[in-house]
Amino acid sequence: MKPLVSVVIPFYNCQYVDQAIESVLQQTYKNIELIVVDDGSTEYVNLVQAYKNKLTYIYQRNKGTAAALNTGIKAAKGKYIAWLSADDLFVHEKIEKQVDFMENRQLSMSFTNYDIINENNEVVNKNLTINFLSTSHIYETFLYYNPVNGCTVMIKKDVFNELGYFNARYKFTQDYDMWLRVVLAETSIAFINESLTKYRAHSNSTSAKNQPAMKMEIRKLEAIYRRKLRQLLKKWK
Numbered sequence: 001m002k003p004l005v006s007v008v009i010p011f012y013n014c015q016y017v018d019q020a021i022e023s024v025l026q027q028t029y030k031n032i033e034l035i036v037v038d039d040g041s042t043e044y045v046n047l048v049q050a051y052k053n054k055l056t057y058i059y060q061r062n063k064g065t066a067a068a069l070n071t072g073i074k075a076a077k078g079k080y081i082a083w084l085s086a087d088d089l090f091v092h093e094k095i096e097k098q099v100d101f102m103e104n105r106q107l108s109m110s111f112t113n114y115d116i117i118n119e120n121n122e123v124v125n126k127n128l129t130i131n132f133l134s135t136s137h138i139y140e141t142f143l144y145y146n147p148v149n150g151c152t153v154m155i156k157k158d159v160f161n162e163l164g165y166f167n168a169r170y171k172f173t174q175d176y177d178m179w180l181r182v183v184l185a186e187t188s189i190a191f192i193n194e195s196l197t198k199y200r201a202h203s204n205s206t207s208a209k210n211q212p213a214m215k216m217e218i219r220k221l222e223a224i225y226r227r228k229l230r231q232l233l234k235k236w237k
Contacts, residue, residue, distance in 0.1 A: 002031045003079040003103070005095055005154070008072030010065050011048060012039040014086035016200060018047040019121075023089040025054060029096035035075055037068040066166035066174035073160055080154050087200045088151050089117070094196040098154045101192055108159055109182060112152040112192040116201050124201070132191035136236050139183050143229055146218075150175035152197045159187060172214040173221060180225045184232060 007024050011017050017036075024034050034055040036048055040062030048057065060071055073081055080099065084090060094112075102110050116125040129147060132138045141147045163181050166174040182189070 002029070003099065004031050004033060004077060005029065005080045005082060005099060006033050006035060006072075006076030006078030006157070007082045007084055007090075007095075008069055008076065009034070009036045009084050009086055010039055010068035010072065011036050011041060011086045012062065012065075012068070013041050013043040015044050015047075016088075017044060017086040018050070020084055020086050020088060021048070021051050021055065023092075024084065025051070026092055027090065027095045028093050029099060032095060033076065033078060035072045037072045039063060039065070039068040064168060064171050064174075066168040066170060069174070070165040070168070073157065073165060076157060078157060081157050081160070082154050084151050084197075085200075087202065089121070089198040089200070091196045091198070095154075097194070097196060098192065101190070102154060105190060106188070107190050108187045109153065109155040109189045110192060111148045111154075111189070112196040113194055114149050114152050114197040114199050115195045117198045118200070119202050121198070123198070127193075127195055128199075129191075129193075131193045135189055136233075138189055138191060139229070139236065140233055142180060142183055143226065143233070146173075146176040146179065148175070148179050149197065149199060151199065155182075170217050170221075172210050173217040176218065177221055180221065180229070184225070184228055186232070 009020055036055050036057050038059045058071055058075060069083060098110055113127050113129045115123045116128060118124050163185055167177050170177050
C-alpha cells in the first residue's frame with residue numbers, strides 16, 4: 001500500500017484557503033490526510049467550513065505559522081509531511097511524483113522547483129529554483145541563502161521526531177531554521193527539477209509585508225549556523 005502523506009495547511013485570515021484545499025483534494029495520489037490548522041482566524045473561516053467533512057480541522061488561538069505547523073505535524077499520522085500555505089497551490093501530480101521519488105531513493109526530504117502566480121492564478125514567473133545536481137550542492141547553497149521553498153517540501157515525520165519542530169521564535173524564517181538543522185544533521189535530501197507548487201505573490205502575503213523583520217531574522221540565523229555549516233562542508237570535501 002502507498003504510504004500515507006499528511007498535508008498541513010496553516011490558515012490565518014486567507015482569502016485563498018479554499019483554493020489551497022481544493023488543490024490537495026484533487027491530487028492524483030489518494031492516500032492523503034489533510035489537516036487545516038486555523039491559527040485564530042477571524043475572516044474567511046466559512047471557506048474552510050465547507051470542507052470540514054473532507055479534512056481534519058484544528059483551531060488554536062493565534063500563535064504564528066511555526067506553531068500552527070507544529071500543531072498539524074504533531075496531529076499527523078502520515079509517514080511523510082507536506083506543508084502548503086493557505087494562499088498557494090499544489091500541482092495535481094505533486095504528491096504522487098514526490099512520493100515515488102522519495103520511496104525509490106530512500107530519502108528523508110525532497111523539495112521541488114516552483115512557479116509564481118498572481119491573484120488570478122496566472123503564472124507570472126516559472127522555475128524559480130536553480131537545478132541542484134547533488135546533496136552537497138544543496139548543502140553548499142545554504143551558505144548563501146535559503147534555496148528551499150517550504151511548500152515544495154516533502155519530509156519524513158521521523159525527521160521532526162529526531163530534530164525537533166519549527167522554532168516559534170522565528171515568525172518569518174521558521175522554515176530556514178528548520179532546513180539548516182536538517183542539513184547539519186546530514187539528512188538525505190534531493191531536488192526535483194519540476195515546478196510542482198504554485199507560490200502566490202500578492203500584497204497581503206506575510207513575506208511582502210514583513211521584509212525588514214525577515215531580513216533581521218535571516219542575519220540571526222546566519223550568525224548561529226554559518227560557522228557550523230562551513231565545518232560540515234569541509235568534512236564533505
